[in-house]
Amino acid sequence: MQLLDGKKVSADIKNEIAQQVQQMKQRGEKVPHLAAVLVGSNGASLTYVESKVKSCQQIGFESTLVALEQTISQEELLEKIHQLNQDPNIDGYIVQLPLPEHICEQDILMAIDPDKDVDGFHPSNFGKMALEMETFLPATPYGIMELLDRYNVPTSGKNVVVIGRSHIVGRPISILLSRKGTPGDATVTLTHSRTANLQEFTKQADIIISALGVPNFLKADMVKQGVTVVDVGITRVEDKNAPKGYSIVGDVDFEMVSKKASFITPVPGGVGPMTIAMLLKNTLLARQRKASADK
Numbered sequence: 001m002q003l004l005d006g007k008k009v010s011a012d013i014k015n016e017i018a019q020q021v022q023q024m025k026q027r028g029e030k031v032p033h034l035a036a037v038l039v040g041s042n043g044a045s046l047t048y049v050e051s052k053v054k055s056c057q058q059i060g061f062e063s064t065l066v067a068l069e070q071t072i073s074q075e076e077l078l079e080k081i082h083q084l085n086q087d088p089n090i091d092g093y094i095v096q097l098p099l100p101e102h103i104c105e106q107d108i109l110m111a112i113d114p115d116k117d118v119d120g121f122h123p124s125n126f127g128k129m130a131l132e133m134e135t136f137l138p139a140t141p142y143g144i145m146e147l148l149d150r151y152n153v154p155t156s157g158k159n160v161v162v163i164g165r166s167h168i169v170g171r172p173i174s175i176l177l178s179r180k181g182t183p184g185d186a187t188v189t190l191t192h193s194r195t196a197n198l199q200e201f202t203k204q205a206d207i208i209i210s211a212l213g214v215p216n217f218l219k220a221d222m223v224k225q226g227v228t229v230v231d232v233g234i235t236r237v238e239d240k241n242a243p244k245g246y247s248i249v250g251d252v253d254f255e256m257v258s259k260k261a262s263f264i265t266p267v268p269g270g271v272g273p274m275t276i277a278m279l280l281k282n283t284l285l286a287r288q289r290k291a292s293a294d295k
Contacts, residue, residue, distance in 0.1 A: 001258050001259070001261050001262065001263070001264060002151065002262065002263050002264075003263075003264065003265070003266060004147050004148075004151055004153075004230065004263050004264065004265040004270060005266075005269065005270075006143070006147060006265060006266075006269055006270040006271055006272065006273045006274040007269045007273050009146065009147060009150050009273075009274065009277070010143075010273035010274050010276065010277035011273075012150075013146070013277040013278075013280075013281065014055065014058060014059050014277060014280065017059050017280055017281065017284055018058070018059040018060055020284065021059055021060035021061065021284075022060065025060070029291065030287070030291070031060055031061060031062060031287070032061045032062070032091050032092070032283045032284050032286070032287035033061065033062040033063070033064070033089055033090050033091050033092075033283075033287075034052070034056055034061055034062075034063050034064075034090075034091065034092055034093065034094075034118065034279075034280070034283045035063070035064040035065075035066055035084060035090045035092075035093035035094075036049045036052055036053065036063070036064070036065055036066065036093065036094050036096060037066045037068065037077075037080065037081075037084070037093065037094065037095045037096060038065065038066065038067050038068065038096045039068045039069075039070065039072060039077065039095075039096070039099055039100060039103070040068075040069070040070035040100055041070065042098070044236075045096045045097075045098075048096065049065060049096050051276060052094075052276055052279065053065055055276050055277075055280060056280070059280060061280065061283065062089075064090070066080065066084070066093075068080065070100055071100075072100075072103075073102075074102070074103045074104065074107065074108075077099075077103060077108060078107070078108070078111055081095070081108065081111045081112060082111070084113075084116070085111075085112070085113040085116065090116065091116065091283055091286040091287040091290060092116045092117070092118030092136075092282060092283040092286040092287075093112070093116055093118065094118060094119045094279065095108055095109070095112065095119075109121050109122060110122070110123070115286065115289070115290075116286060117136055118136055118139075118279055118282035118283050118286055119136070119138065119139060119279070119282075120135070120136040120137050120138035120139065120142070120172075120282065121138065121167070121168070126138075126167070126172070129172060129175060129176070130175050132179050132180070136282045136285065136286070137172070137176070137278070137282070138168060138169070138172045139275045139276075139278040139279045139282065140168060140169050140173075140211075140232065140271060140274075140275045140278075141169060141172040141173040141176055142176075142274075142278040142281070142282075143271055143274025143275050143277065143278045144173055144209065144230055144232070144271060144274070145173075145176055145177075145183055146274060146277075146278065147230070147265070147270075147271070147274055148183040148228075148230075149182065149183050151263060153183070153207070153228050153263050155177060155182070155183040155184060155185060155186045155207065156182065156184070156185040156186070157185060157186070157187070158186045158187070158206040158207055159186070159187050159189075159204055159205050159206045159207070160174075160177050160186045160187065160188045160189070160205065160206065160207040160208075160209065161188075161189050161191060161201045161202050161204075161205035161207070161208050161209070162174045162177075162188060162189070162190050162191065162208075162209045162211070163191050163192070163198070163202075163208065163209070163210040163211065163212050163217075163218070163251070164191075164192060164210065164211035164212045164213075164232075165190055165191075165192040166211060169209075169211035169232050170190060170192070170209075170211050171190070173209055173211075174188045174190045177207075186207070189201055189205075198222075199221075199222050202218065202222045202223055203222060203223065203224055204224070205223070205224070205227060206226075206227065206228065207227070207228040207229075207230070208223060208227060208228070208229050208230070209230040209232065210229070210230070210231055210232060210233055210250075210251035210252060211232035211233065211251070212233055212251045213233050213234075213235055213251065214233065214235075214251055215233070215235045215237055215249040215250070215251070216249060216250075216251070216252070216253045217233070217251045217252070218231075218251055218252045218253060218257060219253050219256065219257070220253065220256035220257050220259065220260055223257055223260055223261070224260070225260050226260070226261070226262045227257075227260060227261050227262065228261065228262055228263040228264070229252055229257055229261050229263070229264045229265065230264075230265050230270070230271065231250035231251050231252040231254070231264070231265050231266075231267050231270060231271065232250075232251070232271050233249075233250045233251030233252070233267065234248060234249075234250060234267060234268070234272060235248070235249050235250075236248060236249075237249045248267060248268045249267065250265075250266075250267030250270075252264070252267070254266065254267065
């Protein structure tokens with residue numbers, strides 16, 4: 001069994017980006033600038049955004065945290081989005097989800113300039129991805145593809161089962177793994193909460209990608225020997241023995257499934273760090289595109 005170590009690979013990617021940023025500085029070019037919009041004070045969202053800002057500092061990016069009150073109206077938030085779209089100093093930005101209930105997430109995501117949409121959520125970017133055109137790939141699926149690529153996990157002709165059909169992970173990763181190229185050329189089955197006899201699919205799978213959000217859902221008796229398992233799930237579970245009072249648990253019963261797997265991601269330290277690394281990679285791409293357009 002080999003661990004798909006997202007912590008290590010993300011550090012490698014950050015180092016690669018940092019070297020490119022250093023070269024940009026030496027040439028007197030503007031370095032990438034990433035902004036993050038945070039509405040309210042959700043603990044998990046705050047931790048995630050702070051880690052993005054910290055990563056920007058590590059690799060030499062400029063970063064801006066736009067912290068807004070939980071009570072902000074949708075109209076006021078849309079005005080802030082418009083300002084970010086127009087700001088020439090901002091190369092890319094993200095709006096941290098989830099948003100408060102009184103704000104329509106879809107309206108906000110639709111308002112983001114696709115050329116600054118480094119999360120890859122805008123329909124324009126999603127459509128380009130589906131058509132195999134160059135675009136910003138959604139950060140988490142992008143991170144999974146990079147992990148599979150860097151560990152030389154074979155995907156061509158393989159039977160892949162994706163658990164979960166969200167627009168953020170499940171659907172995009174099913175598209176990416178079925179496209180031509182490496183990693184890709186896989187036969188993908190997208191399963192979800194209404195899939196009957198899910199175990200029949202997972203037992204046949206060469207690769208399983210679980211993005212369900214149900215702790216320890218995937219058991220050893222649901223997978224075959226030699227399977228590759230990518231665990232996207234991340235859930236806080238109460239744990240009185242843990243220093244913080246909770247543990248971070250994935251969708252996969254890691255202890256038992258890892259005994260049958262050829263490759264497997266840990267939680268934490270697997271897909272999570274890769275998501276931030278690919279967000280940075282998208283921001284670098286946004287800067288490079290803008291620089292080319294300005295020439």
